Structures are given as C-alpha cells and as structure tokens.
Amino acid sequence: MLEPIIFELSAPGRRAGGHAPAKPPAADFPAQFLRREEPLLPEVSELQVVRHFTRLSQQNYSIDTQFYPLGSCTMKYNPRVCNRLAMLPEFVERHPLAATEYGQGFLECMYELQDMLKAVTGMTAISLTPMAGAQAEFAGVTMLRAYHDARGDSERREIIVPDAAHGTNPATASMCGCTVVEIPTRADGDVDLDALRNAVGPATAGIMLTNPSTLGIFERQIIEIADIVHKAGGLLYYDGANLNAILGRALPADMGFDVVHLNLHKTFATPHGGGGPGSGVVAVNERLAPFLPVPIVGRDGDQYVWLSAADRPRSIGRLSTFMGNAGILLRAFVYMRLLGADGMRRVSEFATLNANYLMKRLQTAGFEVSFAERRASHEFIVSLKLITNETGISAMDFAKALLDRGFHAPTTYFPQLVAECLLIEPTETEARQELDAFVAALVEIRDLAYSSPDTIKAAPITTPVRRLDDVRAVRQLDVVWQPDSESSA
C-alpha cells in the first residue's frame, strides 16, 4: 500500500491540538519582521501522525527486523537499554550550558568514557566532541597540520591514502586544505611499501589508514609503514571505523598511530538512526595532545569540569556548538559498561568468527572471495565478476534479490578496487543460523542467475517499491513536495 506524503493527509485548518499553548498573545513585532503567509506545514491529527510514521517505519529494513550485513558499517544489535538510560529525564533535560555543578552525573560518565576509549586505543588523550567519523577525521588531519605548523614545518600538506580508502578520507584531506596522494594496494591486499616509500617526502603531512582495511584484512606491515612515514616526518592517522575487528586484541597506539578516530555508532553499538547521529571521538598520543579539539572533560579535585580553549591554548578549537553528540556518547558509555573488558574482547572474537565462517561457507559454495588466502577480519569481499560476466547478473542485482529474501544487502561497489563486489560484515551479534540462511539465499540467487536471470533482474518484488529510476531522480529533481507535485511523479 502506498503511504501518502504527509501533506496529502493534510486538511486546511486541522489541528493536532494539545501540544501548543492554547492562547498566546498576538505577535507584537513591527510588521517588517512578520511572516506574511503561514508556512505550508502538515495539518494532521495526532492519530494521523502516529499512523503515518508507524507505517513508514514498517517500510524500512533495519537491524531490528533483518540481518543487515552492510560492510564497513558494523550493523550490530543496538541494546535497547542504552537508549533507555541515555533518555533518562535528567539527562535529556540538562541544558548544555548549565554550570558543571548541575551536571556532575553526566560529566562523570563522559570522563570515564574518555578513559575507556583511551584504553581501547592505547592513546593518551582524547576529545569526544566530533559528531561523526568524518568530523573526527577533520579534527585528526587538522591536528596533523597544526602539529607540523607548530614545528615550523608548514609545507607538509600531503595526505597519503591507500586506493581502497573510504571516501571520507580523501574528502577530509581536501576539506582541511591538503592534497591527496593515493597509493596502490598489492595483490595480497597489503599496502605497496615501495609505492609508499616513493610517496613520502618533505610534503608528507601524514597517512590515513584503516586497519583492518576496507578490504577486510589486517595490514601486516603496519609497523614498517609507521616507520616509513615517521622517518619521512609524517604522522599516522588511524580511521577506526573498523575497530570492531580488533577490539581488545591490538591497540592502534602500539601500531604507531599518532591519532585515532573511533565511530562509536559502529563499534560501540549506538544507533545508526537511518543515517545518524553517530559520534567520532578522536584520540591522540602525547605529541598531538595539545591540539585536541575542545571541549574535553577534565577533573579538578572531586569535580568534573570542562576544559575549553582557555585551558588548552593550542587546541584546534571547537567543532560543535556545545560538546558534540552527548546522547550518543551516553549510549556508548552504557554499552561499554555492560560489556566490560571481557565483553569487548568477545566483540572482536565473534565478529571475526562470524566473518571467517561466512567467508568459508561462501567459498565452499563456490563464490569468489577476494584475498581468500588471508584471514577475514570482521568483514570480507565477495567478487561476483565472473557471475556477472557469465549471466549479466550484477552485484546490484544480487543486492536486490537479497532484499526479496528478507536480508538487507551488503555494501556494494565498495571498495572500488574490486569489481562487482559485495563487502559483507555480519557482526558478532548474528547467530549462525542467520549466516547459514544468508548463504542459502546467495546460492539460490546465483543458481537463478544462471537458470532464470530475468527473475533476478526483476528483483525486488516484495518491497514497497521496486527498482527506482535514479536517473530520473536527478534529471527531474523533485526534492520538495509541491501541492501539485503529486501528479508530476
């Protein structure tokens, strides 16, 4: 059933009622400031709102309803209690500018979270303020610049990234005013050290790496890489979006990284929310510590306090209006306290077990796995190139056919290095049964690709809509509902 757009449910003059003061005085502003026409907002009843958004929600696939092996996104179970406790009334009602005396409970959680996140990275200082991975990357690269600049080494404006890097890495480098130098990956999936040696030089600000990489494998030469970059005067940036794979097994600090960001919405199970919010804390070693963005939670005797620019004069400054995504940080805090030290090691243990099991099962079932001779970390790549060549059924087709079978699709066409790829990340919270069912579905789809490709090309057929015309979406841009746009669609 097609769910109408909320404006189509509107009736002029309808009031949901009960949510706004009944009789405020009229506007007493000079006329030049006044709005001339009422804005077009929905005019619907509370029941219509509840029904509309409940029904819309049912049109989503989500972790809570489907296996969601979206590679590089760590779609693990978001414990409900984390949300419940982060939404305790005292937390949600606390104004961000309330004096710290009226926020010791909240600040204590943040202080301990800082400590725990330092412990899982091995870094010595941290700021919780970045509001997503990409913003943390911005903070990290800006700190690299600030560090070099502070040493008078201000020609260093090149950021090296492997060709398999996530799109945010090069985009961040540009945002920071740096140039991107891409280096290739070797056939075995590790960084090409010779290329790296050629790339580094007096302009090198640093290198951005994820480890395990977006290819789903652990970079074994990480110590050599650190050595090469450091010797060249550059620093190492760790994109921690994939920390789930090594949580409690290895510390980015020990690998030689100078700055690390973590996606709490991945490793620490905060909600993905249909696109966010997340949180991208950034942690550093001693040499970068002065540059961390503010605010930071400090301790003064038995009081928790905010450290701001005044306390940290070399800080790269504030990156958010207040302190970042506090509520997401609370959720991560609750999650970490629930799991504790052992629970966190179990995360990487079972994320890795699930990935390797699934990889092996698919391999045995005849799928081509990239880097098959390597261990999978918490995710791995299947290349469907051969199947595509033989049947015309692409990775996209597989993705859509999976939707019909009750699974969210893996990440497709990323990393861009591998043709017709699926990047599959099962996460530790999925049961073996689920993985087995997923294998069965992929096998079935492949069989149909050969025996009856049209049925796969036609997928999905069970979703609220079938394949959408993306080209039209760009050419006939319809991004704002108009009273008459109904007919245009």
Place this chain on the structure above:
Amino acid sequence: MLEPIIFELSAPGRRAGGHAPAKPPAADFPAQFLRREEPLLPEVSELQVVRHFTRLSQQNYSIDTQFYPLGSCTMKYNPRVCNRLAMLPEFVERHPLAATEYGQGFLECMYELQDMLKAVTGMTAISLTPMAGAQAEFAGVTMLRAYHDARGDSERREIIVPDAAHGTNPATASMCGCTVVEIPTRADGDVDLDALRNAVGPATAGIMLTNPSTLGIFERQIIEIADIVHKAGGLLYYDGANLNAILGRALPADMGFDVVHLNLHKTFATPHGGGGPGSGVVAVNERLAPFLPVPIVGRDGDQYVWLSAADRPRSIGRLSTFMGNAGILLRAFVYMRLLGADGMRRVSEFATLNANYLMKRLQTAGFEVSFAERRASHEFIVSLKLITNETGISAMDFAKALLDRGFHAPTTYFPQLVAECLLIEPTETEARQELDAFVAALVEIRDLAYSSPDTIKAAPITTPVRRLDDVRAVRQLDVVWQPDSESSA
C-alpha cells in the same frame, strides 16, 4: 515471510545474557522440591528477541496502523502520552502494599479519577477495582443480589437482558448464579415494553442494558423501562461499554440506572493491547453504595487512604489481588485531564458525527443499513443479507476483503439479531478522508461480489496468512509447541 516460532530460533545453551545475576549460589532446597529437568524455554539472543517480536508486531493490524472500525470496541486513538506518564518510574516501581504515605501522588490521581467518573455517569459512589467490563458486570450483578438479599428479598435471581445484549451480560448473570431472561427487541430497535412487562416479577433481580444499545441506537423508552423494572422491585444495570456515544450528553444516573460500569479501555482510550488489559470501573447510586467492591480510595483529612472491607462491612468484597488495573486507571486519568469537560463532550459529538456520516454515505451508496430511520449513535449496523443471497458473498468475505484494502474489519455477526451484519464504529479520532476511503473500499468489494465473486472469496491475499482452517484448529488441537509439532502443522 513466515516468522518462525521462537522455539525454532532456539539453540541449546544460548544465553541472552545480561538480564540475570551472574553467579547465584546453587539451589539448597531438599531434593524433593527441586525441578528435575529444565523447562523448555526459548534460548535466544537479545537481538533475536527484538527481531522476532518486532517482526511479529508488524503482522498485526492496529489502531496505530489501520482504520479499525470494530463495532462495540471503540478503537479510538490511544494517546501516547497516557502510556508515557503512567509508566513514570515512580509509578511503575510503587509496590501495591506500600503504605499510603508512600503513594499519595498515585492515590490523588485515583481519587480524582473516581470523582471524574462519578461526574460522567451521574452516580454517587464508585469502585475502580474491576479489571474489565465483564468483571464490572460481575460486581454489578453481585451488588444487585446483595441489595435484594440485604432486604430479605432473596428470591430475586432473574436478570433480564435484551436479545441484542453483548455475550458478557448473560454470561455474567450465570456466573453470579442468576437466571437469564431474554426479551425481544422491536423492529424499530427499542426494547419491546410489553415483553418487558411480562418478564418482570417477584423473581426479577434487575435488567442489564446498554444505551445506546449494541444495535447502535439510543433506547428512547429508557425512562419507561426504568419505571417498569423499578416498580417490579428490580434494579437497572447500565453496561457502559458504549458510553462514548453519549459522553457529556446524558447521564446514566438520570436514565434511572442503579449501577453502571464503564470500559475505560473503550471510552477513555486506554490500550486494547491485543486483548487487554482494560478496566471496568463500577459506579452506583446511594442504595447500592454500601455494596461496592473494595478497595476504594478515600480521603482522611489531607491524606488519601484505602477503604477496605473493614471500613465497608457490607461490601461484596475484593475482586482482585490488589486494587485492579492501576496502570490502566492512570492512563484513563491522564486522558481525562487532557480532554477536560469540553474535550469529553467533543468525544461524543464527533463519534456520533462520524457514525452518522458513514452510515449516510453507505446508505446512499446502496447498502442496507439497519434501523435506517433512526439516528446512529457512535456505531451502526449494515446488513449484507441481500448481497449474500444474491452473490454468495458473506459478511465474513467482506471482512476479509477489507483487510486486503488496508482496513481492519468491523465487528461481524454481532449483534446476532441481524443476519450477515457488520457493526461499524468509526470513533471520533478518524478523519473524514479515512471514512470516505472506507466507503470506497466497501463499494468496490460489493461491485466485485457481483462481477467477480471469486476474487472476494479468495481474500485476504495481502496478509501474512490467508484464511485459516478453524475447524482443523479445533479438531487437531495444537496449542502448545512441541519440538516436533513443526512437521505436524
């Protein structure tokens, strides 16, 4: 997609974890008391639980997802805030036996609720303890008995009910050890007064009536009825399941009723919960007041207190372990405070407007409406008998075809007086658009009944399952999952 039974998701030894103490001491009871084998409970992860029940929930039609015009059930919008506030931690954590000093906030709400419910019925005393309409009926009829007995009039054991009465009315009479005397309804929908006069007598304990009746019309002779029954020494019981129709328009007390029950889960928008819980408060006039079930909330100076059997020696006693469905009462209290006096009158105003509008539209569309010359109250009856005779398409078939069109079906085959009937109650919270869409759906179904009856017979086709084999459900009773019952189904 078929959702497995939770046991089918189990794996022996799997632990959701995190919800039970980690290491309690071993059981130290004598062996004779100990369980020999572990009970068979699901062994699933928290994610599996969340996913399973989320997916199951999506298989339901509900007010929050569909128009749900189930006659006699008042499926109106349940404001989310009522649930939110009833679940405030202090309320949910309050032990029922905590001394009243530690429950003044809760008791104050209950006291005021008692007063408000007295005001909407016109009665002078009330007990909140019955946990549903049927239990309130039990309380009411028991009070009738107690009243007669107290006057030494102990032969009065007959309860008169109209033939259109809800099933709980006669069932209650039996439970109370009374005999049921059914009286017929006249063609115009009102009670047959001659039959009533013949029915009353020295054995008459009382009469149970809903007004508006289950036929959806207001009993116009209610004052005469009260007179006949009272003169015969009987009392009048008001089944308030349909109060929504007259809220703030007329008081059962003024009609001559001696005892009234209200279904808070109908008129006062507490959740229906897939079958309950509800609440069926019972209110009385002076002569029955001494017999009310306990506990009742009283006031002693500035303290709210419980009145129990000791305070009310003639009470029919307790009907629940504690005080009844306290949380449902809180929800109703919040709802009533939100609406206030005017809001409550709007309830009946728009419930009645919607019902009469829908009735008129269906009539105009050619449907046979029962009691068409009468005003609809908040609900009305459509008889499909003619269509069934001409096409073989029954009320049941219409119901199923409505499901395919995104509507919950009206009540079917009740009241039993009208053949192939639909009892339709739109409630006040539905918008006109919704009613119009419903008319269109019924018209479409009727057209198909004539043009293509098989498509209607085949309905529903969009629901998770299609028509179920009810006979098999009785003959091959499968009401408990067995490890091997999978194959049997």
Place this chain on the structure above:
Amino acid sequence: MPFIPHTERDIAAMLSTIGVADTEALFDEIPAALRIDGLHKIPAGMDEAAVTRLMRDRAAKDAGVVSFIGAGAYEHHIPAAVWDLVTRGEFYSAYTPYQAEASQGTLQVIYEYQSIMANLTGLDISNASLYDGATAFAEACLMAVRSNRKVNSRKILVSCSVHPVYRAVARHLTVGQGIELVEINCRDGQTELAALDGLAAEEFAAVCLQQPTFLGTLDDVDTLTDWAHAQQMIVIAICNPMSLAVLRPPGEWGAAGADIACGEGQPFGIPVASGGPYFGYLVCRQQMVRQMPGRIVGRTVDIDGKPGFTLTLQAREQHIRRSKATSNICTNQGLMVTAATIYLSLLGSDGLRRTALQCHANTKLLVEKLSESDAATVMFEPFFHEAVLQFDRPVGPLIEALGQQGILAGYDLSADYPELGNALLVCATEMRTEEEIAKYATVLKAVMSSSKVA
C-alpha cells in the same frame, strides 16, 4: 481540538451529507429530559505539557523508598527491551485477534506464551490469560467443580497457606454459584497433614495448594496431591511462576501431578506498579480443556497450507455460548502476556533459574542480617524468596518507623495470621543490593532501640 481531526469544512460537509443543521441534532433521540449541557464537575482540559508536569509532580511524591515487600507482587529486573517492544503500537493498540489474518502477531505471541507456560508448569494447556492471580485462582475453582465428574460436590478445600486475598477473592467470585471454600489448617507455615484425616469424611471437588506458600515456605505437595487424588479430588496448584525455574512443577507433584496450575504472572516482566495490570495464568490437563475459561490460540493452516494461528475452542466463550459459557471473561490481559513472553524469551530457563536463585539467596541474606538482632527470629525454613520473621513486639509501629527511613519493611501478617504473633513477611528479590539489605538491618537496629516502637 486534541485528537479530533475534523476541520470546520469537514464538519459542514458531513452535516450536510447527513442532512442535519448541527451536531446537536444528532442527539435528538435522547429524550430532552435526559440531555445535559456539559460536565460541570470536570476540570478544563490541559495541554500535554501541563499534564506532564502534573503527573511528574505527583509521581515524585511516591519516590524514594526501597521495598522489601512481596506478598504477591515482586520487583524484578525488567530488561529495557521488554516494554520497548510491548508498547509498539501494533501490539499496544490492537484488540482481541478476531480477524486472525490481520492479527498473526498477537496470535503467535499468545501461542508462544501458552507453550512456555505449559512447559514451565508441566501441564498440557494454557489459556491466553485471566485478570490476575486471584481471579485465575477463582476461575480454577469454578473449573474444577465443573470438571470433576467423579465427585459431585460444590465444596473445595483450600489450604490456609494460600494467599489470603486469593482465598477471599475466590470466595467472592464463586459464592454466587453456591461454591464453598473450606480451609485446611496450617502449622509451622505448612499445610497441616494431620488435619487431612478430619476432612476425609466429607466430599470435596478439589484441593488448592500454594507452593511456595504465601509465607514463603515449601509445602509437602507430593503427599498432599496423592492424598487428594486418592479422594478423587482435583488438585489446584497456585505457584509463583518464577519459582518454577527451580522448584518441581505442579505437573510433577506426587504420583500423578496436580491437575490445574494457576497464579500471578506479574513476576515475568511486569512492574509492581501499584498492583496492576498484571495477569493470571491458568494451565490444565488436556482432558479439562473444554472447561477452560478464557481465550486459547491454536495453530492451524491457511487455505494455501501455510501454518498460521487463530483463536480456537471459542464455543466455550461468552460471545458464542453466552449464559452457558465457561466464564464471562472477554477482555483479558493480552499486553501483559506479551511482556511475559518477551521477558521469558530474554531470560531463558537459565536466566530465570539464576534470577530465582538470587532472590532466594538475597532473602536468606536479609533474614540472616535481620536476625542478628535478638528481637527478630526466622520462623520457618526452608523458604523460597519470602520469609516470616517473628519480632518481640508488634510489627505495625516498626513498619511505620522504617518507612520513615525509606524502607518498606515487609508485610504485616498479624491480621491474616494472628496465630503467628508479631510476624512480618519479608522479601528480597534479586533487585535488592547488599547495601540495601545492610541498611535495612542497620535502620532496624536503630529503630528497635528507639523508644517509639518498644
């Protein structure tokens, strides 16, 4: 208008369709003498923010106490997932699953619930819930009288160790049908076996036993069950279902097992919340199923052969059988059963067992700490997670004094069991921490030595 979606235009159009001038006209069949012009005693409506403020202020008045009361309602940890799921609109705002195809969610939950309860109790068939523990017990009594074909009696034996309110409620709910409850004495917190001899002369349709007893003790249910069966009685078991994770299930009492199990479902994921809504469970042997009150869900297949769920055996119910129904129950406690099913799925038998054992251990610790003072001694052992303490002085004033220190000390037994003297029923579930238990002991000592309660 809160919750009313009608615009002025809608209203005008609708009135004109109906053919009346105004909405008042729609009420013209109500005799004029009966019509009122408003609800003058009802306060004006409030916006949501104001009601929220009101309710939070009231809730705040009830805060700040730690409870050691059980007596039929038990505070357990409720995983956050439980009520997040239960209050999903699709569960919360649906009604009785009359349209099975559009209610598979509710129906399957009930089927799963029935399965769990049958497994837990060791019996065959569970219904979909009754109102609460006390009414479930009353219905069990009625059902037993209807079911017992061998003994034609309307008398039922009930042990004094059954919850006093359950006994009272059952009496009030069955007296209209001429049923009489006869009590069996207790001694040492248990049903007195010696009292049975005196009862053998009379005929009884059933015997009712609670395990653990209301006093938290364990009864010799094997002997009692076998004795009752020898007299052709039906055996009704009342159990705190939490205890069944550890204790022998009713279906295995004595040689043949109890015939009916019933009780309060609240410990399974439902907050104590001033007493409700909870739910009563009722489980019985297969052969009694047609005497079962309440809804039952069965699994069957649809016309395509696909498995699905539906209400079954409805011919027992009031909407079909009317005055001959097995009960008048219609609306039950469906949402609470949903909570219980989710709770039990999250805990599993291992988690349930650990919870039950921790409650037991906590109550043992509590008893130990409290009896460090000479003024209190534990009366009966073994106990499950409630215990009776006897004091050297009346407990009423003690309870009051402890309450003022934020401790709800327990349930005063003097009204229900005067023969026990100054007896207090205490309970420490898994929710009570060691600190809270220690605090109770400390405060008790302080209170005891103050003059007020001496």
Place this chain on the structure above:
Amino acid sequence: MPFIPHTERDIAAMLSTIGVADTEALFDEIPAALRIDGLHKIPAGMDEAAVTRLMRDRAAKDAGVVSFIGAGAYEHHIPAAVWDLVTRGEFYSAYTPYQAEASQGTLQVIYEYQSIMANLTGLDISNASLYDGATAFAEACLMAVRSNRKVNSRKILVSCSVHPVYRAVARHLTVGQGIELVEINCRDGQTELAALDGLAAEEFAAVCLQQPTFLGTLDDVDTLTDWAHAQQMIVIAICNPMSLAVLRPPGEWGAAGADIACGEGQPFGIPVASGGPYFGYLVCRQQMVRQMPGRIVGRTVDIDGKPGFTLTLQAREQHIRRSKATSNICTNQGLMVTAATIYLSLLGSDGLRRTALQCHANTKLLVEKLSESDAATVMFEPFFHEAVLQFDRPVGPLIEALGQQGILAGYDLSADYPELGNALLVCATEMRTEEEIAKYATVLKAVMSSSKVA
C-alpha cells in the same frame, strides 16, 4: 554472553568449518608484537540491572534545576508521540538508505522533512541534515564561496550578532581552505548598518546574518540583504527555525531574499540533552544545489511507475566524488530529522506559531519581572524569546547564587560581548510557568540583597 548468540556447539562447528583450532587463530595475521591479552584498564561488565542503577544514580545528580538558559539550545515541550515513534527499531536501527527499496520509510521521512524546511525558510532545496547549527553554518560558508561565481573571494562577512560559537566553529572548519571570516560590528544588539560603508571597498563572497540575533534581537535583515546583494555577495541566514513560524523567512528578506538558510534544528522536538545530538539544517536556492553538502532525497518512480524515493545528486558526495566532494560528511543526524518531522507534523504551522508566541510572551514576562528590581534593565528591544539584561554588578556570582537555589539564570555575556558590561542573556520558552518566572524574580531579589554578590 550478553549480545553474543553463539553456543559452544556453534563455536566448535564454525571453527571446524573455517579449519582452525580456536578463535585465537583467527587473529594470527596480527603481528605477535601487537597482540594484547586483555583490556586491563576497563572495568568488568555489569548486568543490565546494575548499569541501570548506576545511570539512575548519576542522572539523579543532575536533577532539580529550572533553566532560563537559551543561547542556542531551547527547552520546548516534546509530545510523547515523537520519541515513541523515533525510537521504533525500524527507524532507530536502520542506516543510511543506500538500498532505496528497503528504506522507503527513512527516505520518505527525509523528503517530508526537506519539504517542510523549504516551506519554513522560503527557499528551494533542503538537504537531509548536517551535524548541528554551528557546522551547518560552516558548511554554508564553504558552499557560498564555492557558489559565488561573481565574486572571487575567500573572505566572508559575519555579523557580530551571530552566535559566537558558530563564528568560532566556522572559523576552525574553514581556515584550512584559506577562508577568512571578517566580522561586522554590532551596536544596540544589531548589526551596525553604519559599519557597512567601511566594508564596501573589499570583496566578500558572502555575508552572514543571524535572525533573531544571538542576543535575541531583530536585525534589519532587509536592508542588509539588499546591501549585500548589491555587492554581489551571497546572503547566508542563520535562523532559529522556531522563530520562522512568526518571523519573515530568509527567502523573503529584502528584495530578493537570502540565498542560504541554516541553523540549529534542535528546537524541533529534540531535547536539550547536554548539547546533542541535534541537527543542522541547510536550505538554499535551486541554482546552488550542486554545491550543497550532505544527502538529498528525491522522489522518482519505480519500474512499475509507482512513486518512490531515493538518494539523489550523489555525485556531490564523498563516497562518489572522494576528494572533490562538496563535503566530507557521511553519517548525518538522520534520527533527529525524523524527530523534527514528527514534531512539526504534530504542531502544524498553527501550533508552531502559538509555541513561538508563547515563548516570546514568557520572555517578555520574565524581563518585566526581573527588571522590577532596579538592579536589572533590559538592553534591547524588540526581542524574540531571548533578551539581554544589564545588571549593576558582575553576573557570574549572580548566576552562581541563583544556581544554588535551583535556577539556571541565563548565559553570561561578559566573555563574548565585553562591550555590553554586566550582561546576561535570559530565555523563557513556553515551558517556563508563571510560578517559575515569579520564583526567579523573587530569588533574584533575595540574592541581590545578600552580601555575596554585591
């Protein structure tokens, strides 16, 4: 194992499928020197009940104050339905709608959100959110520089009446790209029109105006917009979106309207919650759309011609364009936008307007009450729902003293606007009751007369 579904049997079977002896072996590509045996500084895990206790204890520490602080975060009533719906698992636990067919819920919500924001601001195209108000402003600056084809400058004019933190954040986020923010002076709480003359000599890509200003006042945005347009600048408007229910939308400022609107979405259904998560909104004219950062959802049709939604114009984004993307943003604040869309649907334009006006009225009342004391006078008028009070003594100690009485008095302006003297920014949204406002005045009087703050 909390959240881990694996049984011993699963583990054994999986290891054997993989062909390794134990899970340790799966980490054998990590150089031995890097492997650690545990997280020794992390505390042990806790069960859910214990964590719940911990968090409730901590939350309780932060209770009991009434806030009159605004300064970028505003406490409004949030209907209960908002977060009940937002936290439904299907919204809460989905991610970016890459698979459109399986994400129509999220996509349609965003489309509806975009439509509302375009309508509210009077501009053409909204994105799907940025992190918060400050970063949205920074992105607007970057976008303006990229978009302005007429003026080739990396300098941007920013009024001093723009939120000081927004200015700081924008500076930090744009400096790497060589962008310079030049401030326009303020006088009497408004952007100083006289200051413009001195600026006409230089070239600027854009001018940034906040309305209502950070000080709660109203700027002459018409004149400013027209002036800037005359200089070929792009006009960036920063607005509290709540104010747009009443105030002239940016799209109608001056003759041609502002070009970009941005700001903090928090007032729309999002709790103040220590500062986040909130969301930044960004709306622009049609012709700039390809410079827009962040996700955008478009409506299109599926292969059956049925309308549906999908992410569109993705070629602007990092996952396609990488180092040439319009921004590095990837994860945004989707769930917050869901809250805002539901909030706005519940309020409608009438409810929003009434809320905005009540905030205005409450702040007026507050100002009136507080200035009854001679020690405080209101500095600027008219104001929207924040106002600057000038005191006869430093406000720091006042804030502290009021805090001790449970009143968060406002935002001390002395660091950001030293020229204003002893100035305090106060705010009373519709949530503040008359009693709370009266209490503030009473407590202030008492505090003023005490020696501590004199």
